[in-house]
Amino acid sequence: MNAPAETRSVVIEREFAYPAERLWRALTQPHLIEEWLMKNDFKPDVGHRFNLRGEWGGVLDCEVLTIEPQRTLAYTWNFSHEDAAFDLKSIVTFTLTPTSAGTHLRVEQAGFRPTQKQAFGGAHAGWKQFLAKLDDLLARAS
Numbered sequence: 039m040n041a042p043a044e045t046r047s048v049v050i051e052r053e054f055a056y057p058a059e060r061l062w063r064a065l066t067q068p069h070l071i072e073e074w075l076m077k078n079d080f081k082p083d084v085g086h087r088f089n090l091r092g093e094w095g096g097v098l099d100c101e102v103l104t105i106e107p108q109r110t111l112a113y114t115w116n117f118s119h120e121d122a123a124f125d126l127k128s129i130v131t132f133t134l135t136p137t138s139a140g141t142h143l144r145v146e147q148a149g150f151r152p153t154q155k156q157a158f159g160g161a162h163a164g165w166k167q168f169l170a171k172l173d174d175l176l177a178r179a180s
Contacts, residue, residue, distance in 0.1 A: 053140060056176050
């Protein structure tokens with residue numbers, strides 16, 4: 039029996055000066071998701087399959103796995119590619135924790151194989167950019 043392949047995770051954590059309810063809306067309403075992440079046909083229903091469409095032309099196949107309103111959202115984040123270094127089957131989990139100053143957001147994308155160093159590095163940089171856009175969106179919505 040073969041041991042499961044080791045995988046790596048990208049984890050980005052950030053404090054937001056906004057309540058969890060506000061952050062939750064930005065994570066679960068399609069028109070808001072489009073402003074900070076990508077075009078999508080997301081619905082906050084476990085089992086819902088949807089696509090995220092990147093500006094670079096790529097399409098991610100996703101399925102909602104977990105929803106705990108204002109606490110946890112998880113979905114698959116799969117990108118089919120003929121090059122194994124970019125063919126990705128991963129899970130993204132957003133965890134919100136209320137703080138005295140607002141909300142702590144932890145984003146984890148799990149499932150990078152050791153041979154996917156470029157995809158791993160790209161995801162790390164990408165999530166930092168996405169969260170900066172999310173912060174801008176939340177500031178505009180105040």
